Structure formats: structure tokens, C-alpha cells
Amino acid sequence: QKEVEQNSGPLSVPEGAIASLNCTYSDRGSQSFFWYRQYSGKSPELIMFIYSNGDKEDGRFTAQLNKASQYVSLLIRDSQPSDSATYLCAVTYDYKLSFGAGTTVTVRA
Amino acid sequence: SAVISQKPSRDICQRGTSLTIQCQVDSQVTMMFWYRQQPGQSLTLIATANQGSEATYESGFVIDKFPISRPNLTFSTLTVSNMSPEDSSIYLCSVDQTSGEQYFGPGTRLTVT
Numbered sequence A: 001q002k003e004v005e006q007n008s009g010p011l012s013v014p015e016g017a018i019a020s021l022n023c024t025y026s027d028r029g030s031q032s033f034f035w036y037r038q039y040s041g042k043s044p045e046l047i048m049f050i051y052s053n054g055d056k057e058d059g060r061f062t063a064q065l066n067k068a069s070q071y072v073s074l075l076i077r078d079s080q081p082s083d084s085a086t087y088l089c090a091v092t093y094d095y096k097l098s099f100g101a102g103t104t105v106t107v108r109a
Numbered sequence B: 001s002a003v004i005s006q007k008p009s010r011d012i013c014q015r016g017t018s019l020t021i022q023c024q025v026d027s028q029v030t031m032m033f034w035y036r037q038q039p040g041q042s043l044t045l046i047a048t049a050n051q052g053s054e055a056t057y058e059s060g061f062v063i064d065k066f067p068i069s070r071p072n073l074t075f076s077t078l079t080v081s082n083m084s085p086e087d088s089s090i091y092l093c094s095v096d097q098t099s100g101e102q103y104f105g106p107g108t109r110l111t112v113t
Helices: none
Strands: A004-006 A011-014 A019-025 A032-038 A045-050 A054-058 A061-066 A071-076 A085-093 A096-099 A103-108 B004-007 B010-013 B019-025 B031-037 B043-050 B068-072 B075-080 B089-096 B102-104 B108-112
Touching: A004 A085, A011 A019, A019 A032, A019 A085, A019 A103, A032 A061, A045 A054, A045 A061, A045 B102, A071 A085, A096 B043, B004 B089, B019 B031, B019 B089, B019 B108, B031 B075, B043 B068, B043 B075, B075 B089
Parallel strands: A011 A103, B010 B108
Antiparallel strands: A004 A019, A019 A071, A032 A045, A032 A085, A054 A061, A061 A071, A085 A096, A085 A103, B004 B019, B019 B075, B031 B043, B031 B089, B068 B075, B089 B102, B089 B108
């Protein structure tokens, strides 16, 4: 599987702040990019996907993709305690998903 | 997105035995995948299961240890054979929607004693 690296955590942010999550990938042929949220004891839940360079916004989440730098990020604005979870970056190549190790985010009330 | 169920949700098994995990989807999907998530780790793809053909296994995973069936477009099974404590993991199936996103089932938590 292709390599996917995420910024090491855990990441602790105060409620209402912006949480910034970063991810780099090794294979320039990667086609699609995903962010999953995984609560403890639960399965991953898809929260964002991005296919083209630039920004994609969905509510409080913004995904950013820079294929030249092989970099994808996720911003969580106005962080809430319910955002406390592990966030997994995933990259596809030939329809298969490769996952990063995940970044655990804790939002302090 | 598709609704995915897995059975069993959890199990405790003896070393040397086998467990078959079922994955059911509420709509027809071309591609189904099986992942393993070891304690404290991220997800690792075991194999891709396509209906009507043999499963495609990733490096480090073999059919004798993880046989997979895909009898139709809504169902798949993964068997964990001759289990050892190192097989204690969460096993997840996922489906690939036509737009490319993958959605996961709730997982099967396996403990081998």
C-alpha cells in the first residue's frame, strides 16, 4: 500500500478554535483524497472528500488539496467537544484506500 | 450512502479455530473491501472482493488464512482461519459507491485467547 503520513498528535484545541490536520502522501498517481472521523470504539465515518486542487468547504470542515506538494489538509472551524475523535487521512490509488496513522483531536470545553 | 451491517459485532474465540464474518449491504455494489484495524493502529486493507471473481489480496495477506466469498452484489464473508492471539483486531468491510467514496460497516471486534 502507498504511504500516507499524518501530523503526529494528539492535538488539543479549545472549544471554538480551529483544528488543523495535515497529511502527505507518497504516490503522485493518487487520485482521490478522503478524511474519516473515528470515534473510540466505532468504525470510520467519511466526513470529507476532495479530488481537485484547491479548497472544498462543507459546513465547519474545509479540505485543502495540493497535488504538486502531495499534501492534503483538513480544517475544523469553531471546534466543538463533539469533534473530539481520531481523524484518518486516506488516499486512493487504483480504487484502493491507504490510510494514515490518524491524528487524535481533543476539543477542550 | 449504503447501509452496511456486519455479523457478529464481536466474538471471543479460541486459538486454532476459525471465524466467519458476514457483511451485508442494502444495495448492490460492485466492490467490497475487507480491512483490519489492530489495537491502537490505523486500517490495513486485507483484500478486495468482487462478485464473480477471486478476491485480490494485499501483500502480507493470503487466501488460506483469510478466505473471502462474494456470492452476490450485496453480501460478502471473510473467514479468519486457524486463529492466533495476533489476529485479535477489528475487522471492517467497506463498499465503494459509484462516486469513489468508501463507506464502512460497524466492524467486528475479534479477541483470540
